[in-house]
Amino acid sequence: MNFDLSDEQKMLGEQARALLADMTPFDRLRTLIDSGAEWDEPLWRALADMGFLGAAIPEEHGGLGLGALDLGVIMEALGSANAAVPFMSSIVLGAEAIRLAGSEAQRAAWLPKLASGEAIATFAYAEGPGPVFATGVALEGGKLNGSKSPVADAGIADIAVVLVGGGGFALVELDQPGVKRTKLDSFDQLRPHYRIDFDGAAAEAMPGVGKLDRLIDQAAVQAAFEAVGGAEACLHMARDYAMERQIFGRPLGGFQAIKHKLADVAVATELARSNAYYGGWAAESSPDDLPAAAAAARLSGIKCLEMAARENLQVHGGIGYTFEANCHFYYRRERMLAVHLGNRGFWADRLLNAQPGSQVKAA
Amino acid sequence: MDFNDSLEEAAFRAEARTWLAAHAPAHELPVGAKMPDTEEADRGRAWMRELYAGGWSGLTFPKALGGRGLSGIEAVIFAEEEGKYHLPKGPFTSIGTGMALPVIAKHGNDEQRARFIEATLKGDITWCQLFSEPAAGSDLAGLRTKAVRADDGSGDWIVNGQKVWSSWAHLTDWGILVVRTDPTVPKHKGLTFFVVDMKTLGIETRPIRQISGASEFNETFLTDVRIPDANRLGAEGEGWACCMTVLMSERLGSGAHRSGIEPLLDFAAATPDGHGGTMLDDRSIRQQFAEALAEEQGERFFQARLRTMVSKGENPGALAGMVKLAYASRYQKTNGLALELRGLAGIAPEAGDTATGNVQYDYIYSTVMRIAGGADEVLRNQIAERVLGMPGEVRMDKDVPFEKLKG
Numbered sequence: 001m002n003f004d005l006s007d008e009q010k011m012l013g014e015q016a017r018a019l020l021a022d023m024t025p026f027d028r029l030r031t032l033i034d035s036g037a038e039w040d041e042p043l044w045r046a047l048a049d050m051g052f053l054g055a056a057i058p059e060e061h062g063g064l065g066l067g068a069l070d071l072g073v074i075m076e077a078l079g080s081a082n083a084a085v086p087f088m089s090s091i092v093l094g095a096e097a098i099r100l101a102g103s104e105a106q107r108a109a110w111l112p113k114l115a116s117g118e119a120i121a122t123f124a125y126a127e128g129p130g131p132v133f134a135t136g137v138a139l140e141g142g143k144l145n146g147s148k149s150p151v152a153d154a155g156i157a158d159i160a161v162v163l164v165g166g167g168g169f170a171l172v173e174l175d176q177p178g179v180k181r182t183k184l185d186s187f188d189q190l191r192p193h194y195r196i197d198f199d200g201a202a203a204e205a206m207p208g209v210g211k212l213d214r215l216i217d218q219a220a221v222q223a224a225f226e227a228v229g230g231a232e233a234c235l236h237m238a239r240d241y242a243m244e245r246q247i248f249g250r251p252l253g254g255f256q257a258i259k260h261k262l263a264d265v266a267v268a269t270e271l272a273r274s275n276a277y278y279g280g281w282a283a284e285s286s287p288d289d290l291p292a293a294a295a296a297a298r299l300s301g302i303k304c305l306e307m308a309a310r311e312n313l314q315v316h317g318g319i320g321y322t323f324e325a326n327c328h329f330y331y332r333r334e335r336m337l338a339v340h341l342g343n344r345g346f347w348a349d350r351l352l353n354a355q356p357g358s359q360v361k362a363a
Numbered sequence: 364m365d366f367n368d369s370l371e372e373a374a375f376r377a378e379a380r381t382w383l384a385a386h387a388p389a390h391e392l393p394v395g396a397k398m399p400d401t402e403e404a405d406r407g408r409a410w411m412r413e414l415y416a417g418g419w420s421g422l423t424f425p426k427a428l429g430g431r432g433l434s435g436i437e438a439v440i441f442a443e444e445e446g447k448y449h450l451p452k453g454p455f456t457s458i459g460t461g462m463a464l465p466v467i468a469k470h471g472n473d474e475q476r477a478r479f480i481e482a483t484l485k486g487d488i489t490w491c492q493l494f495s496e497p498a499a500g501s502d503l504a505g506l507r508t509k510a511v512r513a514d515d516g517s518g519d520w521i522v523n524g525q526k527v528w529s530s531w532a533h534l535t536d537w538g539i540l541v542v543r544t545d546p547t548v549p550k551h552k553g554l555t556f557f558v559v560d561m562k563t564l565g566i567e568t569r570p571i572r573q574i575s576g577a578s579e580f581n582e583t584f585l586t587d588v589r590i591p592d593a594n595r596l597g598a599e600g601e602g603w604a605c606c607m608t609v610l611m612s613e614r615l616g617s618g619a620h621r622s623g624i625e626p627l628l629d630f631a632a633a634t635p636d637g638h639g640g641t642m643l644d645d646r647s648i649r650q651q652f653a654e655a656l657a658e659e660q661g662e663r664f665f666q667a668r669l670r671t672m673v674s675k676g677e678n679p680g681a682l683a684g685m686v687k688l689a690y691a692s693r694y695q696k697t698n699g700l701a702l703e704l705r706g707l708a709g710i711a712p713e714a715g716d717t718a719t720g721n722v723q724y725d726y727i728y729s730t731v732m733r734i735a736g737g738a739d740e741v742l743r744n745q746i747a748e749r750v751l752g753m754p755g756e757v758r759m760d761k762d763v764p765f766e767k768l769k770g
Contacts, residue, residue: 001372001436001674002365003667009364069364239751254754256740259747266746267685271661278664281366292660299657345646348653352643355628355656 003277005069012055013073019046020081026326032084033189038155040084044117047085054115057095061111068218068283072225072276079229082329084190086120086153088340092222094121097161097215101169101208110159110171122157123215124148124196132342133212137162137198139170143178144203150184150193152340160196162203167212172203188336190329217294219341221279227301227337228276231269234308234330238262238315258315265308272300295351302338302347309334366667368440375437379419379444386413387448394449400579404489404534406451411486420484421460424468429481436674458530459483459490463539463558465612470556470597470605479537479558491532491561493540493583494606496525500734501741503541504550504603505760505768508585510542510557518592520544520557522565522585528735532581533568535561539609540590541602546766553765554602558594565589575727611683613736623694624656627701630718634704642704655697662686681749684742687732691739695729698722 005013023043032040047053056071057063064070071092078087095114098106098121113119127134128149137146139162148162154174162170174181178201186193239262242253252258279297282289313320313327320327338344368376390410392403414420422438424430445452460483467479482488499506508524522542532538538559545553559566565588570578597605631643631652642648666686669679701722702709712719733739747753760768 001368001667001671003664003671005364235751239753243753250757251754253747254757256744256756259751259753260740260743262751262753263688263743263746266750267689270665270682270685271658271689274664274668275657275661277364277668278366278660281364285365295653296657296660299654300661303654303657344654345650348650351653351656352628352649355625 009073016074016077020077024081038192044085048117053117057111057115062115069280072280075222075225076229079226080233089122089153090120092219093123094161101206101211103207119158120156121159122153124151124160125163135165137164139164144198144201147197149195151196152193154181154194154196168209169206170203171206172201188332217290218283220294220298224276224297224301227305228273230330231304231308234312235265238312242315261311268304268307272304275300292354295347298347305334376440379441383444391449392451403451408486410451415485429484439670458492462609462613463490466605466608469608489535491529491535491538493526493529493538495528497527501738508542510544520590522588524585526583529581529583530579532583533570541606547764549762550765551603555599556596556602556605557590559590563588624659627697630701631704655693658693662689681745684745688742691732698726
């Protein structure tokens with residue numbers, strides 16, 4: 001057994017963190033919000049230049065052909081920096097959907113552009129409240145009709161992979177008359193969401209069917225890495241503040257009420273990280289174990305980031321409620337990530353359904 | 364990253380599995396049957412002898428001391444395979460090999476190592492731990508049991524005081540004992556460590572009736588107990604370092620507990636909900652159990668990361684406390700939830716409903732898991748201080764001679 005990242009993976013993570021620390025300090029996030037920006041475009045270009053966008057895209061399609069754990073360490077770094085880039089939408093979901101379910105022509109047309117950052121994809125699955133993976137949008141005769149909402153990063157995406165009636169995927173270019181994109185009031189100000197109305201939009205069916213489970217299991221593992229990165233950033237932010245802030249004649253961090261709170265966050269974060277590692281390993285090496293591994297990673301990822309984001313703000317006290325402090329970036333993103341790809345109840349069902357023994361399956 | 368065994372590890376596992384399949388079944392305890400403590404102790408000794416005869420005892424101890432000189436990862440593999448059988452392990456063996464032997468190996472002299480290590484590995488000597496006192500649990504260094512040199516010039520020590528929470532002290536041969544030998548210095552500095560023959564005149568053990576109904580723990584009274592100086596481990600006044608060795612060994616030895624959620628899922632699935640389904644159809648119940656299951660898996664894989672660290676020669680330090688901290692609370696919460704699922708039948712089951720009885724026992728037992736081997740609060744302090752680098756506790760007694768402390 002060697003249950004640790006390889007030296008190469010650790011180095012990849014360090015490179016990603018160094019780039020993000022350099023390019024996306026918190027003041028940068030405030031500037032983006034104040035200017036109403038859709039995303040951090042220079043950061044996206046830098047990620048592309050470093051090869052990060054193509055990390056898990058096959059070499060024949062312009063990527064590096066690395067695995068889920070390599071992608072995971074990049075996701076962890078992005079989560080840590082609360083980066084305003086469509087990595088989950090375009091790479092983890094869009095590109096991977098095309099790789100899993102696209103035709104050879106679709107892969108050849110889009111994967112190189114997604115790997116280089118020249119094009120951006122998103123994955124459109126929800127249709128308002130109700131089942132998170134909804135299939136009310138219809139693809140008939142090459143025409144797409146219906147609405148998806150909310151869809152992350154749709155304002156900057158060139159294409160969308162759309163979950164359609166029957167459970168298959170349609171590939172649609174978003175810059176055409178049959179597509180209307182309406183920006184929504186997005187809770188995470190650094191991750192704009194849109195409503196997309198399709199009115200006879202030209203779209204291609206993707207030939208691979210039955211790929212949704214695999215796609216979202218893989219994405220759940222990546223979301224867990226993102227959550228762990230965010231949780232650790234919150235933990236360190238809270239710890240550093242508590243060490244610096246003097247109260248009642250000593251550092252705030254000397255009080256057990258604060259120490260114990262942060263110890264619990266640290267435990268939840270390490271358990272989630274362990275589940276993310278296992279999920280990444282299962283995605284690469286043991287696909288039969290992936291459904292349970294992904295669901296456990298997703299659940300513990302949601303939990304640790306929720307604890308970390310809330311307690312980080314709490315430890316900061318009143319200053320934590322200001323726009324000038326940095327707690328709010330994670331506090332908002334946490335709620336976004338908690339419902340993205342299905343909420344806790346959705347993944348709880350998937351975890352129990354993946355257990356051996358039919359008696360635990362949902363009635 | 365590879366979650367699977369390396370080729371060498373797989374070969375070792377196969378070897379262990381084959382040997383266990385041939386020898387372990389004859390030693391298994393009957394499931395669910397209660398037996399007298401003395402019988403369980405005898406069975407524990409017999410299993411230790413079998414292990415030793417087969418070359419599976421003291422895997423990580425040096426060959427020169429009767430062990431096999433293997434790495435931590437092999438010990439883990441063997442423990443995993445051994446754990447598949449319901450063997451009489453418990454405190455009979457874990458305190459001896461897991462706590463007494465590491466401290467003897469590290470702080471003992473050659474004579475002590477030769478005297479105790481192999482005999483313990485063989486099952487000839489069993490051990491208890493005489494650390495805690497009525498007023499010294501989490502604040503272990505506040506202990507008051509004292510030892511003074513006998514006035515006959517023999518160099519022997521005379522010990523007086525009381526210890527408590529000593530598992531199986533009434534059945535074991537020897538104890539590891541920490542006492543105060545100098546009350547004029549601050550509390551951590553005046554301690555000395557001994558091994559003591561539990562049959563020595565003046566030692567009286569009284570089993571404590573626990574809330575579970577069982578009596579594994581004891582109060583131990585020491586009245587003018589004479590201990591030869593040859594039974595002192597380490598230097599006079601340096602008992603605290605020995606205690607730390609014992610506690611670190613205990614922490615690293617407490618593995619991830621796999622048992623827990625899966626039987627409770629079956630329990631919920633076997634409990635009718637009154638609407639034609641089972642309690643496991645309830646969304647809230649499903650969510651709570653799924654979250655617990657995710658935590659359990661996280662503990663298991665975190666343990667795998669710690670094992671990887673150990674196999675690379677790194678010391679996980681306070682990280683090792685995280686698993687017990689997470690596990691004990693989860694165990695309490697989920698067993699409490701399971702009892703609730705059965706409504707009134709959960710607190711007063713019909714005769715023959717052993718499943719409910721097991722959940723009741725586990726719910727009660729979970730309370731001690733949050734206290735023994737480092738209370739939740741102690742572990743949180745250690746994680747905050749040693750993992751996160753936060754300030755240590757305010758210690759009013761730090762530089763005060765023990766005899767000047769209040770209380």
